[in-house]
Amino acid sequence: MTALSLDRTVTPGARRDAQQDRLAPSSASAALELTILMPCLNEARTLERCVSKAQAFLARAGLRGEVLIADNGSTDGSQALALKGGARVVEVPARGYGAALIAGIRAARGRYVIMGDSDDSYDFSSLDAFVEKLREGHQLVVGNRFRGGIAPGAMPMLHRYLGNPVLSFLGRRFFGGPIRDFHCGLRGFDRQAMLQLHLVTPGMEFASEMIVKSLQAGLRICEVPTTLSKDGRDRPPHLNTWRDGWRHLRYLLLYSPRWLFLYPGLALAGAGALQLAATIVLSPSTVPWPLGIHTQLLAMAATTLGYQTLLFALGAVLARHLAGLDAPHPRERWARRMAGTWWLPGLGAAAAAVGVSTCVALAVRWGASNFGALDPEVEMRRLIPAVTLLVLGTQTLLASMYFAALRAAFDSSRPAGPASGHDARTLD
Numbered sequence: 001m002t003a004l005s006l007d008r009t010v011t012p013g014a015r016r017d018a019q020q021d022r023l024a025p026s027s028a029s030a031a032l033e034l035t036i037l038m039p040c041l042n043e044a045r046t047l048e049r050c051v052s053k054a055q056a057f058l059a060r061a062g063l064r065g066e067v068l069i070a071d072n073g074s075t076d077g078s079q080a081l082a083l084k085g086g087a088r089v090v091e092v093p094a095r096g097y098g099a100a101l102i103a104g105i106r107a108a109r110g111r112y113v114i115m116g117d118s119d120d121s122y123d124f125s126s127l128d129a130f131v132e133k134l135r136e137g138h139q140l141v142v143g144n145r146f147r148g149g150i151a152p153g154a155m156p157m158l159h160r161y162l163g164n165p166v167l168s169f170l171g172r173r174f175f176g177g178p179i180r181d182f183h184c185g186l187r188g189f190d191r192q193a194m195l196q197l198h199l200v201t202p203g204m205e206f207a208s209e210m211i212v213k214s215l216q217a218g219l220r221i222c223e224v225p226t227t228l229s230k231d232g233r234d235r236p237p238h239l240n241t242w243r244d245g246w247r248h249l250r251y252l253l254l255y256s257p258r259w260l261f262l263y264p265g266l267a268l269a270g271a272g273a274l275q276l277a278a279t280i281v282l283s284p285s286t287v288p289w290p291l292g293i294h295t296q297l298l299a300m301a302a303t304t305l306g307y308q309t310l311l312f313a314l315g316a317v318l319a320r321h322l323a324g325l326d327a328p329h330p331r332e333r334w335a336r337r338m339a340g341t342w343w344l345p346g347l348g349a350a351a352a353a354v355g356v357s358t359c360v361a362l363a364v365r366w367g368a369s370n371f372g373a374l375d376p377e378v379e380m381r382r383l384i385p386a387v388t389l390l391v392l393g394t395q396t397l398l399a400s401m402y403f404a405a406l407r408a409a410f411d412s413s414r415p416a417g418p419a420s421g422h423d424a425r426t427l428d
Contacts (some may be wrong), residue, residue, distance in 0.1 A: 034058070034065035034131065035110030035191070038118035039100035044076040046120035046232040051085035054124040061131065069118070070104030072096070098206025102199055105191060114188040119231035121154060122186040129224040130188035139193040139219040142179055142211065143186040143226030154230045156241070163245050167252065171208065174256035177215045178223060183207050183248070186226050193219055204244040205251040212255050254316065257335075261313035269306025275299035276385055293380040300388045307392050311399045314339045318403055322410040339403045348396025355390030362386065 036054040040047060047069070054067045067087040071079050072095055079089050092103040105113060112134045116122040122143075133141040150160065168182040185207065197213040199206065214221055253260040276299045284291040317335040338344055362383055366374060 032064050032110040034063050035108035035113045036067045037104045037113050037115040039070045040078050040118045041072040042074045042076045043118045044078045047078050047118050048081045049120050050118045051087045057125045057127050070100040072100045096202035097204050099202040113191050116186040119233050121229050121231040134188050138222045139190040140214045140221045141188040142223050143184040144181040144223045145184050145228040148225035148227045150228045151230055154228045167248050170252055174259055175215045205247045208248050208251045257313045257316035261309050265306045265309030268302050272299045272302030296384045300384050345400040348393045351389045352393025355386050358386035
């Protein structure tokens with residue numbers, strides 16, 4: 001996702017000279033402290049106001065900084081308006097909210113970056129709290145619109161009372177941290193710390209990826225109150241409620257296989273195994289609990305489905321690790337070890353062998369009676385556990401082969417380099 005900045009200077013007018021002296025340092029040693037970054041796709045109606053507010057903040061705060069627009073292919077003249085206002089423009093061919101911001105972060109020249117939408121819903125003239133927290137050493141500072149205030153009509157009711165609260169709750173539950181507004185678009189961060197996270201998602205789920213990976217990497221994170229105003233667009237927003245909400249939820253779940261696969265799998269497999277064990281050890285007449293062959297069949301199904309879910313948890317952790325997407329949670333490292341040792345195929349082979357031998361013994365016993373009628377209540381109570389072991393053992397052997405193939409695939413075909421679609425061309 002590397003963004004290559006090919007700088008081309010454009011001079012919109014002499015009146016920008018003094019401003020450019022402040023925004024672009026005259027030597028490599030005069031580094032900028034802050035980049036105010038805005039993704040843009042046809043925001044001509046509001047972009048000029050946003051750039052003006054950002055420039056006013058830099059001047060008022062006495063900050064050496066720049067305003068950077070990551071343009072995603074605007075056709076309404078947004079680029080020219082940004083240049084006219086004294087901003088720098090990075091043209092990003094790859095479409096998507098995340099793609100634009102990734103390219104913008106790479107092209108930024110400031111030590112710190114504050115990013116926000118260019119639809120005039122965030123107040124770029126009041127970024128003092130973000131700068132203060134960044135200077136204190138926080139590496140990610142996220143705005144909280146619920147604490148700062150949401151203007152009437154600024155956020156749809158569905159987002160305000162269902163989408164954002166639920167997704168933020170799940171994010172805190174899955175990954176911890178202090179963030180109570182996971183999807184606030186106004187946030188500041190240490191540029192180098194963010195680059196080290198190797199953010200990759202091109203769509204709206206980029207907002208979740210940034211927070212999830214920051215939490216997993218142990219960055220210092222905090223929230224500050226921020227306001228949300230009704231945007232100044234004269235068209236529908238780029239955000240699609242259900243599509244992008246699902247993408248955020250899917251991202252949170254895929255990056256937390258413990259909650260998506262491990263815990264449900266353990267619960268289902270554990271309950272099924274307990275029921276199977278009870279039908280083997282106990283007699284239906286001794287306890288007031290259903291222990292017949294019908295519940296035994298259901299227990300077999302629960303055990304098999306739960307165990308398969310556990311194998312998915314192993315696969316998800318291993319795939320993320322091999323792809324280099326993140327550092328696994330400490331509670332997930334056992335999965336990597338299990339997927340790469342002989343224990344998995346060994347246990348699978350042992351379980352399959354016990355299951356096969358039991359089934360063969362039952363078949364031999366049936367043959368000894370000239371394949372006559374058997375008592376199903378007695379024989380099925382022996383056959384169902386045997387078949388369960390056979391199925392689980394076979395699944396384990398196949399999973400171990402798949403994990404080995406997955407390792408080999410990643411080892412033999414590493415990405416050759418950054419995708420050209422995310423390269424960026426900078427207009428000064």
